[in-house]
Amino acid sequence: MKTQKLISMTAIICCIFLSCSKDETAPSITMLGKNPDTLIVKTVASYSDPGATATDDEDGDVTSKIVVASNVNVNTPGHYLIYYTVEDNAHNISTRLTRVVEVVTADAAYDASSTCIGNSTNSITITSYSNNDSITINDFYSTGSVIKAGLNNYKYKIVPIVMSGITVNGDLTASGTTLNGNITLTGAVTATCESTFIRN
Numbered sequence: 001m002k003t004q005k006l007i008s009m010t011a012i013i014c015c016i017f018l019s020c021s022k023d024e025t026a027p028s029i030t031m032l033g034k035n036p037d038t039l040i041v042k043t044v045a046s047y048s049d050p051g052a053t054a055t056d057d058e059d060g061d062v063t064s065k066i067v068v069a070s071n072v073n074v075n076t077p078g079h080y081l082i083y084y085t086v087e088d089n090a091h092n093i094s095t096r097l098t099r100v101v102e103v104v105t106a107d108a109a110y111d112a113s114s115t116c117i118g119n120s121t122n123s124i125t126i127t128s129y130s131n132n133d134s135i136t137i138n139d140f141y142s143t144g145s146v147i148k149a150g151l152n153n154y155k156y157k158i159v160p161i162v163m164s165g166i167t168v169n170g171d172l173t174a175s176g177t178t179l180n181g182n183i184t185l186t187g188a189v190t191a192t193c194e195s196t197f198i199r200n
Contacts, residue, residue: 022090023092024090024092025056025092026088026092026094027055027087027092027094028056029054029066029086029094029095029097030052030053031050031051032050032053033050033051033099034050035099035100036100037102037176038101038102038104038176039101039102039103039176040103040104040106040177041076041104041105041106042074043106044074047074047101051066051068052066052084052097054066054086058088058089058090062088063086065086066084066085067084067085067086067087068083069082072101076103077103077104078102079102080102081099081100082098082101084097084098084099108199108200109200110198110200111197111198112195112197113196114181114193114194115195116183116185116193165187165188167187169184170183177199178197178198178199179197180194180197181194181195181197182194
């Protein structure tokens with residue numbers, strides 16, 4: 001009888017112990033996209049966060065539970081941080097991950113590539129405008145093109161200019177630290193071409 005009671009108590013204790021064992025493994029977060037990331041000031045309305053994914057050994061995919069804290073201001077050059085954390089159903093909290101976002105001025109040297117007619121000896125200036133701000137590109141065809149700008153929007157209409165009897169027109173679209181131009185040449189030569197300016 002005593003042996004049966006002892007076995008029963010042992011079984012109960014084992015059940016209690018097993019049922020009370022806690023999940024103490026924190027979920028894991030994986031950041032997506034660039035880190036650090038860089039964008040040109042005022043070229044976007046808001047920062048497009050690439051986000052992160054999260055998994056937990058018990059709960060599986062917990063990406064929807066990720067908490068994001070960000071102080072990115074796309075209108076002011078500076079050094080900004082985005083934090084990612086997640087908590088599982090057992091209240092284990094992940095290690096916090098940090099993304100660095102640098103918001104920089106457009107004023108810089110850029111590597112230029114272009115399918116437009118011309119060569120690296122051409123030194124021209126294209127001025128674009130948007131909301132009374134301007135963007136000027138010197139040495140349109142060459143590596144080390146210098147861009148000066150005070151930007152308010154992500155897209156800029158190029159003010160038509162004439163060089164060697166050719167009118168240059170088009171627009172520029174900013175993506176991160178790259179300016180992409182869709183250019184039209186008319187006059188002595190008629191053509192369309194594309195130009196890319198990547199900030200050094």
